[in-house]
Amino acid sequence: MYLLPQRKKNYSKWYNELVAKADLAEISGVRGCMIVKSFGFSIWEKMQEVLDKMFKDTGHKNVYFPLFIPKSYLSKEISYADGFAKECAVVTHYRLKTSTRGNIIVDPLAKLEEELIIRPTSEPIVWESFRRWIQSYRDLPILLNQWANVVRWEMRTRLFLRTSEFLWQEGHTAHDSRNEAITETEKMLEVYTEFSEKLLAIPVIQGFKSSMERFSGAKQTYCIEAMMQDGKSLQVGTSHFLGQKFSKAFDVKFTDKFGEQNYVWATSWGCSTRLMGAMIMAHSDDHGLILPPKIAPIQLVIIPIFVNQIQLDAIEKVVLPIKRSLEKQGISVIYDNRERYSWGCKLNEYEVKGIPLRIIVGQKEIENREVEIFRRDTMVKNMLPQKGLVNSISELLEEIQKNMFQKALVRRNYLTTEIDSYEDFKEILDAKGGFLSAFWDGSIETEEKIKKETTASIRCIPFNRKQEKGLCIFSGRPSFQRVFFAKSY
Numbered sequence: 001m002y003l004l005p006q007r008k009k010n011y012s013k014w015y016n017e018l019v020a021k022a023d024l025a026e027i028s029g030v031r032g033c034m035i036v037k038s039f040g041f042s043i044w045e046k047m048q049e050v051l052d053k054m055f056k057d058t059g060h061k062n063v064y065f066p067l068f069i070p071k072s073y074l075s076k077e078i079s080y081a082d083g084f085a086k087e088c089a090v091v092t093h094y095r096l097k098t099s100t101r102g103n104i105i106v107d108p109l110a111k112l113e114e115e116l117i118i119r120p121t122s123e124p125i126v127w128e129s130f131r132r133w134i135q136s137y138r139d140l141p142i143l144l145n146q147w148a149n150v151v152r153w154e155m156r157t158r159l160f161l162r163t164s165e166f167l168w169q170e171g172h173t174a175h176d177s178r179n180e181a182i183t184e185t186e187k188m189l190e191v192y193t194e195f196s197e198k199l200l201a202i203p204v205i206q207g208f209k210s211s212m213e214r215f216s217g218a219k220q221t222y223c224i225e226a227m228m229q230d231g232k233s234l235q236v237g238t239s240h241f242l243g244q245k246f247s248k249a250f251d252v253k254f255t256d257k258f259g260e261q262n263y264v265w266a267t268s269w270g271c272s273t274r275l276m277g278a279m280i281m282a283h284s285d286d287h288g289l290i291l292p293p294k295i296a297p298i299q300l301v302i303i304p305i306f307v308n309q310i311q312l313d314a315i316e317k318v319v320l321p322i323k324r325s326l327e328k329q330g331i332s333v334i335y336d337n338r339e340r341y342s343w344g345c346k347l348n349e350y351e352v353k354g355i356p357l358r359i360i361v362g363q364k365e366i367e368n369r370e371v372e373i374f375r376r377d378t379m380v381k382n383m384l385p386q387k388g389l390v391n392s393i394s395e396l397l398e399e400i401q402k403n404m405f406q407k408a409l410v411r412r413n414y415l416t417t418e419i420d421s422y423e424d425f426k427e428i429l430d431a432k433g434g435f436l437s438a439f440w441d442g443s444i445e446t447e448e449k450i451k452k453e454t455t456a457s458i459r460c461i462p463f464n465r466k467q468e469k470g471l472c473i474f475s476g477r478p479s480f481q482r483v484f485f486a487k488s489y
Contacts, residue, residue: 003286004017004018004021004286004287004288005017005286006286007229007230007285007286011229011230012158014286015158015277015280015281016158016159018280018284018288018289018352019040019159019160019280021288021352022039022040022288022289022352022353022354023037023038023039023040023353024036024037024039024040024043024159024160024276024280024289025037025040025159025160026159027159030164030165031164032153032154032157032163032164032165033163033164033165034159034160034163034165034166036167036273039297039353040276042297043276043279043291043295043296043297044167044273044276045297046295046296046297047199047275047276047295048147048169050195050199050294050295051169051191051195051271052145052147052169054191054194054195055145055169055171055191058143058187058188058191059143060143060144060145060171060173061143061144061145062144062145062146062147063144063145063146064146064148065119065122065125065126065129065146065148066119066125067118067119067148067149068091068116068117068118068119069116069117069118069119069122069124069125070114070115070116070117071090071114071115071116071117072114073117073124073125073128074088074117074124076124076249076250077123077124077217077245077246077249077250079216079217079245080123080124080216080217080245080246081216082216083215083216083217084120084121084152084216086153087120087152087153087154088117088118088120088152088153089117089118089151089153089164090115090116090117090118091112091115091116091117091118092111092112092115093106093107093108093110093111093112094110094112095107095110097110118150118151119148119150119151120150120151120152121150121170121268121270122146122148122150122170122172123172123217123242123246123268124250126144126172127246127247127249127250127252127266128250130142130174130247130250130252130264131250131251131252134174134252134253134254134264135254135255136254136255137176137254137255137256137257139254140174140175140176140254140264141173141174141175141176141180141184142172142173142174143171143173143184144171144172144173145169145170145171145172146169146170146172147167147168147169148167148168148169148170149165149166149167149168150165150166150168150170151164151165152164152166158277158489159277160273160274160276160277160280161234161274161277161489162274162489163273166272166273166274167272167273168270168271168272168273169270169271169272170268170269170270171188171267171268171269171270172266172267172268173266173267173268174247174252174264174265174266175264175265175266175267176254176256176262176264176265177265178243178265180265181241181242181243181265181266181267182241184267185220185222185239185240185241185267185269186222186239188239188267188269189206189222189223189224189237189239189269192224192236192237192239192269192271193206193224193237195237196224196226196236196237196275196278197405198294199292199294199295200275200278200279200282200292200295201282201283201292201294201401201404201405201408202226202236202278202279202282202283202405202408203226203227203405203408203409203412204224204225204226204236204237205224205225205226205435205459205460205462205484206222206223206224206460206462206463207222207223207225207459207460207461207462207463207483207484208220208221208222208223208460208461208463209221209222209223209238209458209460209461210444210447210458210461210483211444212444212447212448212457212458213457213458213459215238215240215268217240217242217245217246218240218241218242218243218245218268219241219242219243219245220240220241221238221239221240221241222238222239222240222241223235223237223238223239223459223460224236224237224238225435225459225460225484225486226278226282226412227282227408227411227412227415227416227434227435227486228278228281228282228489229281229282229411230281230433231415231432231433231434231486231487232433232486232487232488232489233435233459233484233486233487233488233489234274234277234278234281234488234489235274235459235488236271236274236275236278237269237270237271238269238270238271239267239268239269240267240268240269241267242265242266242267242268243265243266244263244264244265244266245266246266247263247264247265247266248263252264277489279291279292279295282408283354283377283404283407283408284354287351287352287379288351288352288353288354289352289353289354290354290356290376290377290404291353291354291355291356291376292356292400292401292404293356293357293397293398293400293401294401296332296354296355296356297332298332298333298334298353298355299331299332299333299355299356299357299397300326300331300332300333300334300355300356300357300358300359300393300397301333301334301335301336301346301350301355301357301358301359302319302322302323302333302334302335302336302359302361303336303343303346303347303350303358303359303360303361304316304319304335304336304337304361304362305343305360305361305362305363306362306363311362311363312337314363314366315361315362315363315366316337318361318366318386319335319359319361320335322386322389322390323335325390326390326393329390329394331393331394331397334355336350343360351376354376355376356375356376356377356397356400357373357374357375357376357393357396357397357400358373358374358376359371359372359373359374360372360373360374365383368383369385369386369387370383370384370385370386371383371384371386371389373393373396375396375400376400377400377403377404377407378403412435414434415432415433415434415435416434416435416437416484417432417434417435417436417437418437418438418482419436419437419438419473420438420439420470420473421473422473422474425438425454425456425473425485426453426454429454429456429485429487433486433487434486435459435484435485435486436456436484436485436486437482437483437484437485438473438482438483438485439470439471439472439473439479439481439482439483440458440472440473440474440479440482440483441472441474441475441477441478441479442479443475443477446472446474446475449474450474450485454487455487456485456486456487457485457486457487457488458483458484458485459484459485459486459488460483460484461481461483461484462482462483462484465481465482467480467481468480468481468482470482
């Protein structure tokens with residue numbers, strides 16, 4: 001049996017080896033990019049399936065915009081351009097040729113008239129399109145989403161968490177009023193929250209980003225932050241109120257009901273394959289992945305134990321009807337009767353891959369009219385009667401989902417500490433980590449100094465927190481609300 005590095009000894013090595021051993025992804029031949037393998041992609045597809053329905057249920061429609069953005073589009077919204085300038089990949093030529101020495105080189109005569117940016121996000125090209133599509137209030141709202149890849153040239157990469165190219169979805173909406181746009185921003189944050197907590201079983205904290213952490217080009221960024229097992233925070237979804245910044249930059253106006261011209265109000269929102277990293281780091285253990293049942297592409301595996309075809313035939317008479325009944329209930333099942341692998345290899349494979357439930361059936365179980373069932377979240381085995389097994393499995397999957405969320409919530413609460421002094425802040429950050437709830441004076445200067453000295457940043461300014469007076473832990477100036485600091489991915 002393959003043993004992963006222990007999380008407590010080397011969390012980074014544990015994560016990297018788990019991603020590889022569970023057959024999720026691997027580093028590609030292109031620096032900073034990854035190959036998402038079939039099992040990893042099946043999990044991402046399940047996430048897509050659920051989120052896509054949630055988006056459509058709130059009135060959004062899927063579209064696709066080009067990968068390339070003319071460089072001139074970026075310069076129209078300066079704060080956006082400044083924010084992404086250092087991460088942009090630029091296409092300058094459109095043709096290669098073979099040199100006299102047989103080498104492939106860029107054709108110097110094939111220089112583009114205007115350089116193209118490989119999208120870091122799609123706001124510029126979306127708003128150039130909105131300029132053509134919107135004339136009247138009757139054209140609003142526009143509620144769009146696209147599933148796509150984006151490129152942000154990263155210097156330090158880690159599979160799923162931060163890669164130069166990654167998969168994501170990005171929503172883009174246009175509205176006729178400020179209030180409608182803010183309502184949209186809040187609504188989509190609730191969608192991400194529901195997905196994270198009810199599907200991924202990861203508790204999150206909702207809040208605003210500070211101006212230093214805000215999305216480039218946004219008036220306000222709403223976020224959800226999750227706590228990983230190593231005491232670091234991970235941003236798992238953002239929703240941005242763009243105000244009229246992009247509509248003014250791209251001159252997108254509409255005629256309202258009274259015949260007056262107004263600029264459009266806007267939002268954008270997105271989440272990415274970073275959700276895969278969040279799921280891995282929030283739940284998994286030293287044995288491998290632990291997948292939440294509601295997002296697992298395979299919820300149950302049935303493994304027959306047999307020594308000859310007669311035994312296998314007897315087992316299949318029992319388990320195949322059970323498999324069909326489970327599938328009718330919407331439970332995804334694999335029946336693994338591969339002869340080229342021992343049952344011990346199979347057990348290890350599905351344990352590392354985090355399949356929520358495993359059933360073993362052999363000659364003894366057939367005779368006793370029961371099955372051995374194994375829960376991946378607790379690593380506990382039990383015997384269950386074959387009669388009523390479908391209902392028992394449905395209940396177990398619900399129980400696993402709830403248990404995973406509760407376990408993550410208990411850990412998150414333990415890793416949340418109220419701090420009133422800068423000395424305590426630094427001490428607990430190093431010794432324990434987690435969210436540090438502390439007073440902040442609201443200045444970028446203070447935030448920058450704390451980040452430079454400790455590497456901790458303001459992860460969010462939480463919603464619905466009680467107003468209380470205090471003194472900023474760094475500057476000593478008056479403060480009226482605590483914010484959450486943490487080291488982050």
